[in-house]
Amino acid sequence: MEGCPISRETCPKLLDLIPQERKWYHDKEKNNSDQEKKLELRLAPPGGDEEDLSAMKKKKNLETRNNIKKEAEDKPIFNLSGNHFSPSNKTTYAPPHISHKRTAPGPVVGWPPVRSFRKNLASSSSSKLGNDQINKSGEGEKQVEPKREGMFVKINMDSVPIGRKVDLNAYSTYEQLSLAVDKLFRGLLAAQRDTSGGEGEEQPIIGLLNGKGEFTLTYEDNEGDKMLVGDVPWQMFVSSVKRLRVIKSSEISSALKCKLLCSYGNMFYSHN
């Protein structure tokens, strides 16, 4: 893939596999670079990623709404990931007549009406103990809807006791995220540092991504690994990030720092 996440060469090949009625997807891809993002190789239904994460935020784009409708009606082909984006998320916006008076096979949003924290019981450890009569496997996970469709992740900063949350859906680039982090923590950090109780100057928090600032932005991904923010394409980052941490740059090992400086440079200068 040549270190480039968006591979134009492979996408059209995949599209050739799509049956005839999906041809509209192919046509749009040529004209609209926005669509390219939706065609990134990743484990999610096509075009479903942004829509699902922000479906609830609802971009009033007729095009995208048609996408959702079509996918609700035909089962998505690339349904590689069942747990994050179950088809049921889309049926929220399917025309009402679909669910009337038919025992529709697929799961429906919010049905049965059980609150999300009661839903994970089938997959928790206690299910193995004690009750052999009800021995369901972890299929209950499919029912687990993402708790916050707004994509909030917690973010902590070294030396600031109060953590915050950021909505990653509100940003589309690392620069925006970095600015948001500055806004969130600038005041808090100044308050922490100002021991004299007088009015301290608030220093902007910069250089979070390039290793040059006092602080560096890192994250923990869904496998538990701690990573530097900025290495991977934005969408890939959003889909794997679990929490963010702003750490002192001095804490990063020199090897990692070097990697950070290099990768930042790559992102900036390589042709995507």
Added chain:
Amino acid sequence: WRRSGERKAPLSLSLSHTHKAASSSNLNRRNQNQTREMPEDDEDQSPPSDLRSQPPCSPNKSRNCISSSSSQTFPDHVLENVLENVLQFLDSRCDRNAASLVCKLWWKVEGLTRSEVFIGNCYALSPARLTQRFKRVRSLLLKGKPRFADFNLMPPDWGANFAPWVSTMAKAYPWLEKVDLKRMFVTDDDLALLAESFPGFKELVLVCCEGFGTSGIAVVANKCRKLKVLDLIESEVTDDEVDWVSCFPEDVTCLESLAFDCVEAPINFKALEGLVGRSPSLRKLRLNRFVSLEEVRRLLLLGAPQLTSLGTGSFSRGDQSDEQEPPDYAAAFRACKSVVCLSGFRELMPEYLPAILPVCANLTSLNFSYANISPDMFKPIIHSCHKLQIFWALDSICDEGLQAVAATCKELRELRIFPFDPREDSEGPVSELGLQAISEGCRKLESLLYFCQRMTNAALIAMSHNCPELTVFRLCIMGRHRPDHVTGKAMDEGFGAIVKNCKKLTRLAVSGLLTDQAFRYMGEYGKLIRTLSVAFAGDSDMALRHVLEGCPRLQKLEIRDSPFGDVALRSGMHRYYNMRFVWMSACSLSMGCCKDVARAMPNLVVEVIGSDDDDENREFVETLYMYRSLDGPRKDAPQFVTIL
């Protein structure tokens, strides 16, 4: 800044207030057609009453009238004074609502003496109106999002923000003591403001709330020195990795109730031990799943005899040291002489369940709804629970377990059976058999929530006859449109019997295959119904019409995925000002009709959620949520909400 108007100096207060109210006796009563209603509690049975705004001209008039205040006679002063002293004894909301309708003077004085305010829909009025009408509020109960939001039927960031309320109250009610929120969006900053603004703050209860984390909790714990109650119930609390338990002040606390079972974050157990040790008034303690059985044992050693309510946390051993003999957990529970309410069991290790036997005989409330317990494990436990009134469990106890409940728990008032596997096509371990048994054994049953996969009309009919005290009946047959599995008929007769024979019924949730007939029964017999939940039911608009035309007490109507359209919606227009809200999602409502309703009813806020502006592409409105409001459409509606 405290108002001088405490009970100790009523005379001076009434004098100062008569100046402002000089104009009150001259103003006419509001036209009945414009009646506003005070949102009511679920249990409230009285007719709705007015929440009247100050007539628009009164501020001006009172300014002009200051010079003529001397025209107020002495008897008027005395009357107000007397009234105040009398009205302060009124506690019940219905009584107060009624009193405020007598005349302007009573309205005003009642407003001065009401200390507990209930607001069933945070968008029905603005915070400013609250502080204008009621001057000495100590306790606020505020509800936000509609219930269907719990099931992902509403996008996040819809609203119900606590922020404007807390900031307004911070200035108006520095003596505020209690805040009880349900389905509100509360941020850490809101909690911080609350903690700073109310020095005498005593009780914080957050039910089904979200938007905050352990940082906010830490601030409350730290700054509210008089805190008695901190109850976080079924709320989503982010883990900010803050040791909030350590943030409680180091000296003896006033804590009476601490419930954090919904907090999905580990806690500092040593700090908790210390806290329990220095909280002599602690009666209710509900631990989260990060507290192991061993830790519970240690806490019980500290404070067991005073505890009346215990949430047992995970109920499993953290360290699996099998070689050691497990400590005597039963001894710890034996020390719980006063415990009447038991919950928790989040990650139950069933071999330790018998440890709770010593407390079973005293239990009036038992919550097993996180514990996957088999009938064999369950029966010995329930056998001792003769006094049980409230019982929540998973359907893993099966019909057999329910039969055991029916045999023992003759005092049962409330039963909730949740599905272990909440999918439409899962195996259903409970059925009409369990329900029938309960109806025969537990004659005093008042409230039922029952998830199952199959049901019969016969069982419902039996229950309607056996349990005349039922006020809440919520049955969820998880397969949509599922008929009586024995006869194959619709569930009309069963639900019909329930509305007909349970004469005290105020809350109903229906499911299964239902035709318009079921709704005809509801309209004919459901005269006391205030809350109705409908999903995947009915054949035509007539169904909804029956309900809107036949149920005079209906306050809260939530409908999803049912074929009700414009005709039905229009048929209810005479009712909507008397209701708290109407929710209809995935029905057959057109945008045009919703606009008509909005136009015809200016004090109704009609929200359409998630629908296209372009009507051609979407025939029907996705979600309609409408509610009466004294202050017009809200200003904080997100982009996906269109207010017509």
